[in-house]
Amino acid sequence: MRMDAHHKDLYPDVTAAGGLVPALKEAAKLRGCDIGLPPWATDAIGIETARGLLSVHPAADERLFRVRVLIPGFTWDSPGFSWEVGSTDDLGLLVGAIAAWREGVPFDELAARFEFLELDEFTRALETGEPTSSQWSDLLSSEFHRRQRNLLRRLHADEVLRNMFPTITHGAVRLRVHQLDGTSRQVLVHELEGDRYEVIRPGEPGAAWVEVPTGDLIAYLRAALTEQ
Structure with missing residues (x-):
């Protein structure tokens, strides 16, 4: 996904890389992280993990990468279960958190390592039997x-x-x-x-x-x- 002119001042690193996906891949490579984006990926929606699909959504009015997790629905009329689990303006922290999530790092350790993650609602939902x-x-x-x-x-x-x-x-x-x-x-x-x-x-x-x-x-x- 490419940023338009309105976003260029907010996301110069993303613009320079040619879009969000190339920027994520470049940041991950620099840090030796595997964030699960295959070579042919064109967007950062639905990064597959064993704990749901992760997606990254840049904010429009401030520099902020919002992270959502989706557990797809399994009935024909159910869209699934979705939570926003945090946001950061740091691309390096973002790819580190995605990689750790994919590796199955426990939620309490994730929250301690990546303070921008807000996992209370997500983990509470899981603990109470959702989805x-x-x-x-x-x-x-x-x-x-x-x-x-x-x-x-x-x-x-x-x-x-x-x-x-x-x-x-x-x-x-x-x-x-x-x-x-x-x-x-x-x-x-x-x-x-x-x-x-x-x-x-x-x-x-x-x-x-x-x-x-x-x-x-x-x-x-x-x-x-x-x-x-």
Whole structure:
């Protein structure tokens, strides 16, 4: 993204680099940081991390790089969950924070190292079950996923399973342990005819669909998602 004439005095380093993305890449290279922008990137929207998509938005009336994190929605009518997590006028601090976020540095350590980050609202939301609780609400009320509603209700009724992050994948309900990590322990549950279910554990060696009796379903899923 290129700055227009109005921004040139505010962002001379960005203008000199040819835009925000080249400036971010240059600053990261100087500091030996990996901020996850591939060579073909043309904007700084949606930098992929295991804790959501990061984006950088320069302010129009003052020199300030605003950082937002988006956890995409997983229903057809849900835009996702978004927070602004801080802003700084220092490009070096910015790329350092992005790199540390991508590396999975704990939130309290991030806040201590990068004082411009304001993580209270974000971490409080995670601690109180967002976006998991909103995701359950969206799926349970979605007409688009009406066919999965009975299964969703059954899973949500369990005090352990309702804390897992739910999505729908090709008609099957996916439960994931960590809402911000798509590679974390998870299961897919497909409802068959006659009150029967089959389950698969993606990412496990030799993963295959296993038919699970209805009476054993909750215990089976609990074990699959919580065993050490």
